[in-house]
Amino acid sequence: MILQVDNPVVEVHDLTVSYDRKPVLWGIDLTLPAGALVGVIGPNGAGKSTLIKAMMSLLPISSGYVRIFDQPLKQVYNRISYVPQRESVDWDFPASVFDVVLMGRYGNMGLFKRPRKADKDAAMEALEKVGMQSFANRQISQLSGGQQQRVFLARALAQNADIYFMDEPFAGVDIATETAIIQLLRQMRDQGKTVIVVHHDLQSASEYFDWVVLLNMRLVASGPTDKVLTQELLEQTYGGKLTLLSKVGDLLRRQEFPARETKVK
């Protein structure tokens, strides 16, 4: 079930990406609607991160093309933002939280320009949105995983882009951060922004996203959540393992509940 939309925000045509001549994404053809919260879902090694990186031209493409807002990427850089995986940077870097969030403004500032008051205000405002304003002067090595993720999110927000690519923003964060992030993403969607999120947790996917892209090296499905997250399509994406995985997951959760209660007592 691959649904194409009219006037797409992102249009991917016949995209193939290879590492070392070994294709990791094959002939992806998809379009994404404006103002949607999109989840990119698939098993490990399915090429989820590769897909969003290829959409932003961070990786060389073997074939095909990507258009964003019906234009080549180079003309719309200032309308695109990116939240990389947390582990992709060195958190011991000598920088404060505010320094990192201010980086979100660099694209708009232009070459050789220094940050102005408006840029600093925007950075501070973004920090407030993620509830980290009191950490502005904190050294980034002193943050927890969830706080690091919020800082990355604030950096993207400071950019005030129209389309956001996020690579596993929910990986390894505490539940409070996860809730805060999803609320923020919903607000952004309601303002007409498009948010594309790489996600690995099937349980929360149906609750979080309006539109889901199922991926396993090839595109399995792309469409509204309720039509895509079906047993049949998920099995196609995850192979036969899904049933096993969900059964194990269910069992674990059932056991976990009473176990926790006894511990509290």
Add this chain to the structure above:
Amino acid sequence: MNAFWIILTGSLVATCCSLLGCYLILRRMAMVGDAISHAVLPGIVIAFLLTGSRDSVPMLIGAGLLGVLTTFLIEFFHRYARVQADAAIGVTFTWLFAIGIILISVFAGQVDLDQDCVLYGEIAYVPLDLWITESGLSMGPRTVWTLSITTLLIILFIVLGYKELFLTTFDPAFAAAIGISTSLWYYLLMTAVSLTTVASFESVGAILVVAFLVAPPATAYLLTDNFKVMLVLSVLLGILASVGGYYLAVWLDGSIAGAIATVTGMEFLLAILFSPSRGLLIRRKQLQPV
């Protein structure tokens, strides 16, 4: 007066090397500085053979080109031939340095260059090589002029490109996503390292260049959490090492370049032991739970 010129030369080299070194160590590329400082040798020799003079400009161009070629080769071996980064660095610079040495020995009669001088330099000769204008006016040592201009260029480069250099060093993927070319800034930085190296090698030698590229920035990194402070601090530490090293050498009656490099090492040792935030002998500040 000689002491003044020698210390000034050392301080100028320390300034450019430490500034660029801050970026190199944070990119985990300190050894690329080492590689470039050696690999520029064939560029210098070829520039010398082509122009027949030891003028600074052709040499800077020759060395600059070789420096960029070195980084290209390292990237190429690492990315396409899939050799480990450190192995790629080792192969590239020893190979290019060796070519430089062969060129020197083959054209020995024509080349007024000496391998020892390339490696160790001789900062004590700085005050002897004066720039004397046609009217006979002495403008001070030639090297000081070359190094002053290089230092100004490096400072200008860092001031103008501050945010691009900062961002491409911290998070290249994000930089690329918002349209800042990471490879452009990478090669600009490497060109700057090449220029600095060749401008300094004649007076202080490749080894002191490597010491200045790594030790003061690494010391400053231990002492601060703020990148701008790290830049300034590494320059101050480099200058301090030049002054301290000169008097250490005078006292010991030994090699000045060697003494300066020794002082940078001692600074680093002190920082490891007594840094307020990371010192081994200082109790770490307890982090407040949030």
